[in-house]
Amino acid sequence: MERRTGSPYPPRLEQIVDALPGQVAYWDRDLICRYASRAYLDYFSQSRERLIGISMQDLLGEVMFRQNQDIIDGILRGESQSFMRPMHRLDGSAAIVHVTYVADRDPDGTVAGFCVSVNDVTEFKRIEEQLRENEAELTTLVRRRDEVISWLEMAEGIAHVGHWRMTLPDAGLTWSDEMYRIHGVTRDEYIPEAKTALAFFSPEDRPRIQALMRRTLTEGLPYEDVGCVLRRDGEARYVKTQTMAAMGADGVPKMAFGVVMDITDQQRTEQALRVAYERLEALVHVDGLTGIGNRRQFDESLGLEWQAALRTGQPLSVVLIDVDRFKSFNDTYGHQLGDKCLQAVAQAIRSVAYHARHLVARYGGEEFVMLLPATDRTRAVRVAERARHAVAELGLAHAGNAGGVVTISAGIGTAETVQPGCDAQRQLIAEADAMLYRAKARGRNRVVSHLDGIEAYARDHGVSCQLDLP
Numbered sequence: 240m241e242r243r244t245g246s247p248y249p250p251r252l253e254q255i256v257d258a259l260p261g262q263v264a265y266w267d268r269d270l271i272c273r274y275a276s277r278a279y280l281d282y283f284s285q286s287r288e289r290l291i292g293i294s295m296q297d298l299l300g301e302v303m304f305r306q307n308q309d310i311i312d313g314i315l316r317g318e319s320q321s322f323m324r325p326m327h328r329l330d331g332s333a334a335i336v337h338v339t340y341v342a343d344r345d346p347d348g349t350v351a352g353f354c355v356s357v358n359d360v361t362e363f364k365r366i367e368e369q370l371r372e373n374e375a376e377l378t379t380l381v382r383r384r385d386e387v388i389s390w391l392e393m394a395e396g397i398a399h400v401g402h403w404r405m406t407l408p409d410a411g412l413t414w415s416d417e418m419y420r421i422h423g424v425t426r427d428e429y430i431p432e433a434k435t436a437l438a439f440f441s442p443e444d445r446p447r448i449q450a451l452m453r454r455t456l457t458e459g460l461p462y463e464d465v466g467c468v469l470r471r472d473g474e475a476r477y478v479k480t481q482t483m484a485a486m487g488a489d490g491v492p493k494m495a496f497g498v499v500m501d502i503t504d505q506q507r508t509e510q511a512l513r514v515a516y517e518r519l520e521a522l523v524h525v526d527g528l529t530g531i532g533n534r535r536q537f538d539e540s541l542g543l544e545w546q547a548a549l550r551t552g553q554p555l556s557v558v559l560i561d562v563d564r565f566k567s568f569n570d571t572y573g574h575q576l577g578d579k580c581l582q583a584v585a586q587a588i589r590s591v592a593y594h595a596r597h598l599v600a601r602y603g604g605e606e607f608v609m610l611l612p613a614t615d616r617t618r619a620v621r622v623a624e625r626a627r628h629a630v631a632e633l634g635l636a637h638a639g640n641a642g643g644v645v646t647i648s649a650g651i652g653t654a655e656t657v658q659p660g661c662d663a664q665r666q667l668i669a670e671a672d673a674m675l676y677r678a679k680a681r682g683r684n685r686v687v688s689h690l691d692g693i694e695a696y697a698r699d700h701g702v703s704c705q706l707d708l709p
Contacts, residue, residue: 253274256276257276257277258277259276259278260278260358260359261276261278261356261357261358261359262276262278262279262282262355262356262357262358263275263276263278263279263354263355263356263357264276264279264354264355265343265352265353265354265355266295266352266353266355267351267352268315268350268351268352269294270294270295270296270311271292271293271294271295272290272291272292272293272294272295272298273291273352274291275287275290275291279357281329282329282357283298285298295311310322310340313340314340314341314342314350314353315350315353316350317342317344317348317350318342319339319340319341319342320338320339320340321337321338321339321340322337322338323335323336323337323338323360323504323508324336324338326357326359328359334359334361335359335360335361335505335508336357336358336359336360337357337358337360337504337505338355338356338357338358339355339356339358340353340354340355341353341354341356360502360504360505361505400417400498400499400500400501401414401415401416401417401418401419401420401421401498401499401500401501402415402417402418402496402497402498402499403415403418403431403436403496403497403499404494404495404496404497405433405456405494405495405496405497406493406494407456407491407492407493407494407495410432410433410456412431412432412433412436413431414431417499418431418499421468421476421478421499421501422439422468422470422476423470423471423472423474423476424470424471428471437449437452439468439469439470440466440467440468440469441466441467441468441469441475443467444466444467447464447466448464448466448480451464451482452482452495455482455483455484455492455495456484456492456495457492458492459484459486459490459491459492460484461481461482461483461484462480462481462482463479463480463481463482464479464480465477465478465479465480465502466478466480475503476501476503477501477502477503477506478499478500478501478502478503479499479500479502480497480498480499480500481497481498482495482496482497482498483495483496483497484496523535524536524539526585526600526601528578528581528582528601529581529582529585529586529601530582530585531585531586531589531599531600531601531607532598532599532600532601533600533601534600534601534602534603536598536600537598537600537602537608537610540598540600540610541557541610541664542664544596544610544612545657545663545664547612548612548613548654548657549657549659551613552656552657553612553613553657554613554614554615554616554653554654554655554656554657555610555611555612555613555614555653555654555657555667556611556614556615556616556618556619556651556652556653556654557608557609557610557611557651557652557653557667557668557671558608558609558611558619558622558623558626558649558650558651558652558671559602559606559607559608559649559650559652559668559671559672559674559675560588560602560606560607560608560609560623560626560647560648560649560675561605561606561607561647561648561649561675561679562580562581562584562605562606562645562646562647563637563640563641563645563646563647563648563679563683563684564637564639564640564683565577565580565604565605567637567639567640568580568637568639568640568645570639571637571638571639580635580645581601581605583633583635584607584630584633584645584647585599585601585607587626587629587630587632587633588607588609588626588629588630588647590629591622591625591626591629592609592622593622594611594612594613596612596613597609597610597611597612597622598610607647608671609622609623609626614653615653615655616651616653616655616688616689619651619653619688620651620686620688623649623651623686623688624686626647626649627646627647627649627684627685627686630645630646630647631644631645631646631684633645640683641682641683641684642684646683646684647684648675648678648679648683648684648685648686648687649674649675649678649685649686649687650670650671650672650673650674650675650676650677650678650686650687650688651670651671651674651686651687651688651689652667652668652669652670652671652672652674653667653670653688653689654667670689674687674688674689675687
């Protein structure tokens with residue numbers, strides 16, 4: 240067969256490869272296309288007459304060709320290439336594809352060309368449907384001459400899809416080469432048998448697979464499932480399996496056929512994406528400077544706690560906190576020390592949040608906020624007073640502030656009985672903001688709330704807050 244002047248595939252196999260959902264193409268060493276499957280032609284919107292004989296550089300364009308230069312150089316050296324990458328389908332939707340380059344060598348070992356396979360691993364259903372439609376053809380294909388079998392095994396290896404057949408009622412089992420690779424054994428090490436094949440599945444999956452398989456063999460019912468295969472080398476591989484039965488004229492299954500796809504790489508990619516997304520979600524709710532919650536986290540938590548308070552009838556309090564004369568601090572000591580000051584204040588405030596549901600967040604600039612579920616006004620003032628003392632005890636020098644150290648002022652807003660609606664939430668924040676304004680107007684370094692007996696208690700006890708404690 241002359242690879243450089245025509246297709247490397249037997250005519251019958253060309254029809255089979257054309258029916259596969261994945262993109263397959265053969266390029267000779269001079270990077271001239273000698274064969275392209277129908278899916279490959281469709282993706283590049285080319286006819287077979289136009290694409291066969293075209294150079295890779297002309298097809299991809301200068302920029303994309305250079306981007307793939309290292310991959311092309313590697314396969315021409317005989318180094319197989321396999322990787323995952325994002326791609327857009329013809330309809331414009333995003334997909335993750337598995338791309339494989341496999342070298343084709345002459346008998347003397349020279350690389351004569353290479354096969355390219357692109358498989359959309361996000362749409363395994365298409366592979367299942369295609370293999371189901373071609374079940375009879377695949378059954379015939381495994382009996383064909385050695386050359387056709389080797390091409391089929393190569394295609395399965397590229398797609399990481401294996402198949403098996405079981406004749407009934409003797410339960411004679413046959414595996415394709417890719418089945419051995421997926422299970423981590425060789426033909427010399429293992430002879431497939433119905434009972435021992437099930438033992439490859441994890442103990443958790445084995446009873447389920449066994450029950451599904453029994454229904455296929457006795458009732459002819461097809462099934463599909465995702466399970467974990469435990470290889471003899473200790474590695475776990477995730478596989479997606481589809482099994483069906485060929486029924487005889489008497490309505491009794493005469494043969495069972497299964498397709499097994501190794502989706503381990505896909506599972507790992509999905510897991511990595513989930514982890515990355517969870518980390519991103521966490522970062523979205525954290526203030527980058529102080530490490531406590533940010534305004535977004537406070538707003539979302541307020542909505543959730545508001546709904547909880549509606550259900551339970553418990554009160555809800557908010558404490559707005561402002562660092563006293565912080566602009567003067569920045570003007571005197573500089574913004575670097577200003578940032579360190581905010582970090583220290585944030586940690587001091589967080590240290591007094593004794594309940595797991597208490598949230599401390601940066602509200603903006605030098606303002607902080609405490610969300611205190613199931614906390615009435617009296618207890619909210621106590622928490623705010625502890626925060627005020629914690630900041631003062633830091634002893635951070637502030638020449639422009641009364642007392643010569645960094646202090647805070649706080650305003651309390653409390654909904655003793657929570658009412659539905661966003662307006663009620665805004666009123667709670669507005670109350671806390673108004674009380675914070677009063678705290679500043681009364682000389683700062685104090686906590687202010689709507690409590691009776693404020694001035695009398697402050698006068699009699701010499702404290703800065705208005706809590707009428709027992």
